[in-house]
Amino acid sequence: MKITVKRDSAFEIYELEDGAYTLLEALNKIKRELDNTLSFSSGCRSSVCGSCAMRVNEKEVLACSYKVQEGDLIEPLNNMPVIRDLVVDMDKSYEMNVKAKAWIKTINSEAVLDHEAEKINEVQSDCILCGSCYSSCPVYAVNGEFLGPFSLTRVWKYVSDKRENDAAEKIDTIQTNGIWDCTLCNNCTVVCPQNISSKADIEKLRVRSSMFGYSDPNFGSFGGGFDGGFGFDGSPSF
Amino acid sequence: MKTDVLIIGAGGAGLMAAIAAKEEGVDVLVLTKEYPTRSQTCMAQGGMNAALGNVAEDSVEDHIQNTLKSAHGEADEESIRFMCSEAINAVEYLDSIGVCFSRTGDGKIAQRRLGGASAPRACYAQDYTGLKILHTLYDRANALGIEFVNDTFLLEVLKDEDGNACGAKVLDIRSGELKTYIAKTVILATGGYSRIYDKYSTNSTASSGDGIAAALRAGAKLKDMEFVQFHPTGLKNSSILISESARGEGGYLLNSKGERFTDELAPRDQVSRAIDEQIKKGEDIFLDIRHLGESFIDEGLPQERKLAKLYENVDPVHDLIPIKPVAHYTMGGIAVDNRSQTNVERLYACGECANHNVHGANRLGGNSLLEIVVFGREAGRNAATKAKEVASLSVPAHTECFLEKEFSNTVDFYKYKEKIGNLLYNKVGIVRKKSELKDALEELEMIKSLLPQMGWSDTSAVYNTNKQEFLEFRNIVEVSEVVIQSALGRDESCGAHYMEAQS
Ligand SMILES: Cc1cc2nc3c(=O)[nH]c(=O)nc-3n(C[C@H](O)[C@H](O)[C@H](O)COP(=O)(O)OP(=O)(O)OC[C@H]3O[C@@H](n4cnc5c(N)ncnc54)[C@H](O)[C@@H]3O)c2cc1C
Ligand code: SF4
Ligand code: SF4
Ligand code: FES
Numbered sequence: 001m002k003i004t005v006k007r008d009s010a011f012e013i014y015e016l017e018d019g020a021y022t023l024l025e026a027l028n029k030i031k032r033e034l035d036n037t038l039s040f041s042s043g044c045r046s047s048v049c050g051s052c053a054m055r056v057n058e059k060e061v062l063a064c065s066y067k068v069q070e071g072d073l074i075e076p077l078n079n080m081p082v083i084r085d086l087v088v089d090m091d092k093s094y095e096m097n098v099k100a101k102a103w104i105k106t107i108n109s110e111a112v113l114d115h116e117a118e119k120i121n122e123v124q125s126d127c128i129l130c131g132s133c134y135s136s137c138p139v140y141a142v143n144g145e146f147l148g149p150f151s152l153t154r155v156w157k158y159v160s161d162k163r164e165n166d167a168a169e170k171i172d173t174i175q176t177n178g179i180w181d182c183t184l185c186n187n188c189t190v191v192c193p194q195n196i197s198s199k200a201d202i203e204k205l206r207v208r209s210s211m212f213g214y215s216d217p218n219f220g221s222f223g224g225g226f227d228g229g230f231g232f233d234g235s236p237s238f
Numbered sequence: 239m240k241t242d243v244l245i246i247g248a249g250g251a252g253l254m255a256a257i258a259a260k261e262e263g264v265d266v267l268v269l270t271k272e273y274p275t276r277s278q279t280c281m282a283q284g285g286m287n288a289a290l291g292n293v294a295e296d297s298v299e300d301h302i303q304n305t306l307k308s309a310h311g312e313a314d315e316e317s318i319r320f321m322c323s324e325a326i327n328a329v330e331y332l333d334s335i336g337v338c339f340s341r342t343g344d345g346k347i348a349q350r351r352l353g354g355a356s357a358p359r360a361c362y363a364q365d366y367t368g369l370k371i372l373h374t375l376y377d378r379a380n381a382l383g384i385e386f387v388n389d390t391f392l393l394e395v396l397k398d399e400d401g402n403a404c405g406a407k408v409l410d411i412r413s414g415e416l417k418t419y420i421a422k423t424v425i426l427a428t429g430g431y432s433r434i435y436d437k438y439s440t441n442s443t444a445s446s447g448d449g450i451a452a453a454l455r456a457g458a459k460l461k462d463m464e465f466v467q468f469h470p471t472g473l474k475n476s477s478i479l480i481s482e483s484a485r486g487e488g489g490y491l492l493n494s495k496g497e498r499f500t501d502e503l504a505p506r507d508q509v510s511r512a513i514d515e516q517i518k519k520g521e522d523i524f525l526d527i528r529h530l531g532e533s534f535i536d537e538g539l540p541q542e543r544k545l546a547k548l549y550e551n552v553d554p555v556h557d558l559i560p561i562k563p564v565a566h567y568t569m570g571g572i573a574v575d576n577r578s579q580t581n582v583e584r585l586y587a588c589g590e591c592a593n594h595n596v597h598g599a600n601r602l603g604g605n606s607l608l609e610i611v612v613f614g615r616e617a618g619r620n621a622a623t624k625a626k627e628v629a630s631l632s633v634p635a636h637t638e639c640f641l642e643k644e645f646s647n648t649v650d651f652y653k654y655k656e657k658i659g660n661l662l663y664n665k666v667g668i669v670r671k672k673s674e675l676k677d678a679l680e681e682l683e684m685i686k687s688l689l690p691q692m693g694w695s696d697t698s699a700v701y702n703t704n705k706q707e708f709l710e711f712r713n714i715v716e717v718s719e720v721v722i723q724s725a726l727g728r729d730e731s732c733g734a735h736y737m738e739a740q741s
Contacts, residue, residue, distance in 0.1 A: 049281070
């Protein structure tokens, strides 16, 4: 079978044996036997480290869990600088977790987590930071400062954690370039290899934000809202 | 580039060290050849031991005794006592920073039994214990403002004129530049070396023993390098791990005739040997979980079904899973004292690359995640305390740079990487013979002598993974040499090092 790989210089076609194997195995074969210069990243080979996310026929996949097929077109992730071939620079996207303050701020050691509480953010904590959602998100194409799907999912993970005593700072932080900028297009959900829906998490964060007195700035002219009622004046603290 | 504490490696051990050092109030910089969340720690599924006694009676003393027994007399009781006693604090700490451990009905952290434990002791987060611990530690490191430099490959540990570690020489993978980092203390947390077995390993491709080889070149002592743990159930083609829980839940091991041939729940080394014996008789070996039923498999072992389908093209609900034992965990590593300090002043080590004398000849499932948290923190604290005592940064003495040597690149190192894997698996594997170990050493020395004829053919400076893989290959050669020499140095069978009597 033949596959095409988008390299720095040009699209390159490689001829491979037919068979049912993963794209990562195919790339390794190319690297070791056909072309030492092909660059890509991998690690676990078992879909849990997030290293090998790339696009096949314009859809984000993990190379180690995708069975390569005749005629496939392989490209690097979108919305991040390409360092070389299929390797992208994720520093800036990782930095979104820092900007979004995705961590526990103050711990409530009294909180008891039961089964139900455990399920609230179980799926969100399955995120492998592969960047597929980031690559698929149309908002990044126009706004590089958008906090984006994986970091907002991570914020929801911590905001929904019963052990977090002080979610306000995180809620404040995600008002700008955050939850209201998302178009709810659902692309991120479709491509996530871990079945996470960042879109759904963003919706939950919107509801939580309104409980903190924020309202959708896109409907700002309606005035109203919850101001004051929750002992919080809603003014961002940064 | 300068800092107080320089940490190399950002798996569970490196991150824990960074957090602990930062909390001591010193400057910390972490270098990693990947991104932190891509470290192999994310692959751990089973769990992390702590005698919480949440689901059945348990005690720290039992944890200590189980660990000592499994170590076959090759570990240090004081270190084990320390680790097992700290386990409860360690889990409490992880819980407090947001690790989503699975819970019991009454809201306690759930626990399950892994091999060799007298009680259900492993705290877990579904099938993703390592992933969730690693990511949460990373988030905590972010909260503390710890600085990371990703895509940076450790070449050499640097020392000053007095022999103190004082920094590292690295390759910036993105630009291809060689860089020097200067620090008051250095911590190595670069992970294990199971990838010397190449395709016969469950490990991440990054586990090539880089830090261990660099430590050795810097004069650090290594210990117990012959102790390599083989996991009985790697998938036959890809060596991807099928978790021990498949046997724990009632899975059978069968040979080609459909016969069971061993106690599936015996310790890993015993089961691996039983399988090896069958394979040497020409049998194919399978894991059979069909009798557990589809709904049970989907509920209890979803990850295993997914992995078997994807990587072996079989559906365990209807088919047998072809398996073989493969290298999984390396007990040996850089020798450290109970302050995580190596014999090189100001050089510390923690995690799978270090040998804290807690696993001896055989590691218990669930004790590695525990080790990286407990000793990662110790290494971070001690290196920070030491850094505060060091008045000023020193100047590194000259070290020879491997990359500046002549390489004719007429011999393909990828072929030899595979050869070393086969050689080690066949002659330095589950069952060893003195004569075969000698053959293996001879062959390895031959391969080592070919290094100058190898090299990299990709000439680009930017993200040259061909060059990086060659650097890893060099470390694989050096570490393999020590593994074989250590194996030759131990005549008796002990734990994972099993010697067959010569006939
Ligand atoms: C499939 C699998 C399942 C497992 N399950 C369990 C389990 O259930 N319970 C348990 O206790 N243990 C388990 N283990 C073992 C455990 O996961 C590891 O021992 C542990 O995670 C090692 O952590 P570490 O921090 O020492 O190293 P790693 O997580 O391997 O991290 C090493 C770090 O060093 C960096 N590095 C390496 N070389 C260089 C270099 N040259 N330059 C710069 N940086 C470098 C890497 O980028 C990485 O950041 C499992 C292991 C595997 C493979
Ligand atoms: S949310 Fe899903 S797609 Fe996005 S980084 Fe995490 S695992 Fe990848
Ligand atoms: S739903 Fe929102 S976050 Fe997800 S891809 Fe669309 S715009 Fe981006
Ligand atoms: S190599 Fe880890 S996700 Fe593919």
